[in-house]
Amino acid sequence: MIRLEKRPQPSRLWTVVTPLIAVVLTMVVGGIMFALLGKPPLEAIRTIFWDPLFHPQFAGYSRPQLLVKAGPLILIAIGLSIGFKAGIWNIGAEGQYIMGAVTGAAVGLAFYPSESVLLFPLMVVAGALGGWAWAMIPAVLKTRFGTNEILVSLMLVYVAENILASASASWLRSPEGMGFPGSRNFKQWPAVHNDELIANTGLHWGVVAALIAVIAAYVLMARHIQGYNIRLTGEAPRAARFSGVSPARIVFLCLGISGALAGAAGLFEVTGPAGQITIDFNSGYGFTAIIVAFLGRLNPVGILLAGLLMALTYIGGELAQLMLGLPGASIQLFQGMLLFFLLATDVFTNYRIRFAKGELA
Amino acid sequence: MKRRTLLASAAMGLALAAAPAFAQDKPKIAFVYVGPVNDGGWSQHHHEAAVKMKEHFGDAIEMVEQESVPEGADAERVLTQMALSGADLIFTTSFGYMDPTINVAAKFPDVKFEHATGYKTAENVSAYSARFYEGRAITGYLAGAMTKSNKIGYIGSFPIPEVIRGINSSFLHAKKANPDVEMSVVWLSTWFDPAKEADATQALLDQGVDVVLAHTDSTAPLSVLEKAGGFGFGQAGDMYDYAPQPRLSSIIDEWAPYYIDRVQAIIDGTWTSQNVWQGIGDGMVGIGEITGPVPEDVKSTVLKMKDDIAAGTYHPFTGPINKQDGSAWLADGEVAEDGVLAGMDFYVEGLTAEIPN
Numbered sequence: 001m002i003r004l005e006k007r008p009q010p011s012r013l014w015t016v017v018t019p020l021i022a023v024v025l026t027m028v029v030g031g032i033m034f035a036l037l038g039k040p041p042l043e044a045i046r047t048i049f050w051d052p053l054f055h056p057q058f059a060g061y062s063r064p065q066l067l068v069k070a071g072p073l074i075l076i077a078i079g080l081s082i083g084f085k086a087g088i089w090n091i092g093a094e095g096q097y098i099m100g101a102v103t104g105a106a107v108g109l110a111f112y113p114s115e116s117v118l119l120f121p122l123m124v125v126a127g128a129l130g131g132w133a134w135a136m137i138p139a140v141l142k143t144r145f146g147t148n149e150i151l152v153s154l155m156l157v158y159v160a161e162n163i164l165a166s167a168s169a170s171w172l173r174s175p176e177g178m179g180f181p182g183s184r185n186f187k188q189w190p191a192v193h194n195d196e197l198i199a200n201t202g203l204h205w206g207v208v209a210a211l212i213a214v215i216a217a218y219v220l221m222a223r224h225i226q227g228y229n230i231r232l233t234g235e236a237p238r239a240a241r242f243s244g245v246s247p248a249r250i251v252f253l254c255l256g257i258s259g260a261l262a263g264a265a266g267l268f269e270v271t272g273p274a275g276q277i278t279i280d281f282n283s284g285y286g287f288t289a290i291i292v293a294f295l296g297r298l299n300p301v302g303i304l305l306a307g308l309l310m311a312l313t314y315i316g317g318e319l320a321q322l323m324l325g326l327p328g329a330s331i332q333l334f335q336g337m338l339l340f341f342l343l344a345t346d347v348f349t350n351y352r353i354r355f356a357k358g359e360l361a
Numbered sequence: 362m363k364r365r366t367l368l369a370s371a372a373m374g375l376a377l378a379a380a381p382a383f384a385q386d387k388p389k390i391a392f393v394y395v396g397p398v399n400d401g402g403w404s405q406h407h408h409e410a411a412v413k414m415k416e417h418f419g420d421a422i423e424m425v426e427q428e429s430v431p432e433g434a435d436a437e438r439v440l441t442q443m444a445l446s447g448a449d450l451i452f453t454t455s456f457g458y459m460d461p462t463i464n465v466a467a468k469f470p471d472v473k474f475e476h477a478t479g480y481k482t483a484e485n486v487s488a489y490s491a492r493f494y495e496g497r498a499i500t501g502y503l504a505g506a507m508t509k510s511n512k513i514g515y516i517g518s519f520p521i522p523e524v525i526r527g528i529n530s531s532f533l534h535a536k537k538a539n540p541d542v543e544m545s546v547v548w549l550s551t552w553f554d555p556a557k558e559a560d561a562t563q564a565l566l567d568q569g570v571d572v573v574l575a576h577t578d579s580t581a582p583l584s585v586l587e588k589a590g591g592f593g594f595g596q597a598g599d600m601y602d603y604a605p606q607p608r609l610s611s612i613i614d615e616w617a618p619y620y621i622d623r624v625q626a627i628i629d630g631t632w633t634s635q636n637v638w639q640g641i642g643d644g645m646v647g648i649g650e651i652t653g654p655v656p657e658d659v660k661s662t663v664l665k666m667k668d669d670i671a672a673g674t675y676h677p678f679t680g681p682i683n684k685q686d687g688s689a690w691l692a693d694g695e696v697a698e699d700g701v702l703a704g705m706d707f708y709v710e711g712l713t714a715e716i717p718n
Contacts, residue, residue: 057445057446058442058445058446061441061442061445062438062442065438068434068438069438161550162550165519165550166717169519169520169521170520178480178522178703178704180456180479180480180521180522180704181519181521182457182460185460187460187464269434272434273433273434273437274433274434275433275434275460275464276460278432278433278457279457279519279550280395280431280432280433280457281432281433283431283432283433283434283435284431315438318427318430318438318439318442319442321426321427321428322391322425322427322439322442322443322446323425323446325425325426327398327428328397328427328428328429329397
């Protein structure tokens with residue numbers, strides 16, 4: 001008989017080891033899958049994990065791209081992790097990301113073609129406010145009427161998608177676009193283009209903001225009284241209430257932070273790598289960030305690493321499609337396996353296996 | 362020492378394994394798709410055309426494909442990686458790839474690009490689109506001729522010129538067949554979502570519509586019409602499985618001849634940038650066989666219309682045509698200019714709804 005026995009306290013060793021085991025298991029099972037698809041498994045794994053970093057032909061380009069892809073994921077995931085710690089489930093970061101981009105872009109375009117150096121900071125603020133305001137809707141509804149923030153924030157993603165479609169097809173449409181949807185391209189507007197700060201590093205303001213967010217979140221959660229309140233609310237809501245923590249305030253704080261960070265991420269993306277507001281501007285960062293937050297165990301440093309790992313599987317996955325002709329769905333399956341094995345092995349952090357004889361009744 | 366040799370041979374092994382992918386004389390042709398290659402619609406048709414192209418050239422070329430690439434920053438990265446991997450010609454098969462294509466093309470002047478359905482070109486970037494509105498004239502006429510309730514429906518994706526052109530062309534020709542016809546338009550904000558498309562079809566039927574035209578890619582409208590009665594058309598593909606009821610005909614995307622043509626130009630070294638807009642005459646827009654209970658006279662009318670469009674003797678936007686607000690657009694016998702059609706953002710007279718924004 002095999003049974004699981006709860007550990008008196010979470011194992012420190014397993015907390016560190018499980019992500020590594022999960023990666024190895026993903027490589028083994030993923031390799032089997034690639035072999036079944038008739039592709040060389042070792043080469044496929046190497047293409048996904050090694051080539052983006054060290055391939056002589058691609059690495060010079062794809063290494064900086066890791067930061068570009070990981071930046072928004074980390075920024076959004078940091079915000080989400082704070083709420084998740086408090087048991088506040090903001091599933092709608094994708095919507096807040098869209099609204100941040102739309103609001104920030106709208107503010108910027110209102111001043112087109114200004115060359116003021118103040119414009120870009122203003123747009124960043126507007127972007128963060130846009131995301132914040134969108135997150136305030138589930139916050140108000142939750143504190144006022146007790147609605148479920150999971151449902152409300154998720155539903156608002158679809159509302160935001162429609163606002164995005166209307167923005168790109170009409171009120172933010174480029175006057176020079178011959179009636180086609182899509183705003184002006186910020187890459188052709190140097191004053192607000194969120195370009196690489198140092199050439200060929202991928203480092204743009206959004207990546208800088210993500211790194212600052214990692215440090216700030218670490219300080220908040222480890223050193224600040226609000227961080228303590230947030231953790232307490234998540235772990236022991238009743239105790240938190242007795243010690244004078246207002247649940248409503250925590251809801252506003254957590255949804256506000258995650259909304260503002262997601263909104264800022266959207267603004268950095270639209271003025272940087274994406275370049276313009278288009279109908280399909282959002283590409284799922286807000287949802288992927290949920291995975292990143294859990295992959296990083298809601299820990300700021302963990303999220304930083306998880307974001308980079310996730311970005312690696314994306315870019316490596318693209319290379320594998322290109323170089324080996326792997327189907328796109330197999331790459332998604334591969335990414336799914338990573339999350340699956342991580343959650344599966346996570347059990348051993350809190351439980352241990354006991355091999356007992358069949359004598360227990 | 363031993364360890365070092367091992368490392369060295371491993372490095373050599375890597376280099377050898379990687380080498381064939383780069384040291385090519387064969388032209389390498391790449392395709393980027395916005396959806397999965399089995400989406401049943403837009404991306405699948407580009408993919409199938411790419412496969413036909415590959416079959417045509419066989420081992421003379423190498424082909425790589427990448428599916429489900431989001432538009433925007435991701436597309437730019439994928440295109441850069443393709444260019445770095447030695448692609449000679451890259452087809453970017455969705456409108457949203459336009460700016461990424463232009464940006465990447467500027468960095469790789471020796472790589473050629475072909476962007477579908479956009480309007481920006483460069484020294485090494487061509488644009489290609491299809492005059493689907495020519496096909497819409499045919500299906501619109503059939504819809505007008507076959508409706509019993511004098512109400513036809515149109516499922517639109519996004520209010521962009523491409524779609525508005527299709528609506529106008531369908532309506533004008535439905536009106537030619539049946540002056541009393543009315544058309545309702547439903548906007549879905551998606552190109553492919555079977556559930557939404559099915560709901561929209563049902564909603565149109567509930568309003569008394571009995572012929573539905575769709576500018577979305579799935580077969581969902583046809584399968585609803587099959588059960589509920591009424592008629593529809595194949596979109597992007599022939600969708601012949603739904604003949605003779607509800608499918609009356611279809612508009613088919615035929616990219617293969619163009620792809621073969623452009624790859625041949627790369628092989629011959631004669632590729633130059635161009636901006637083409639091809640229709641029925643060039644074979645880029647195909648009209649599926651007319652099936653169902655279409656009367657002989659209607660059939661011969663639309664087949665003649667198809668031949669005239671192909672021959673260039675009839676243009677679906679020929680005056681007199683007024684805009685929706687009643688102001689004159691085209692005088693009697695005047696033909697719409699391509700520039701106006703490319704940016705079309707207004708309805709023609711007789712359509713009652715407004716273009717959403």
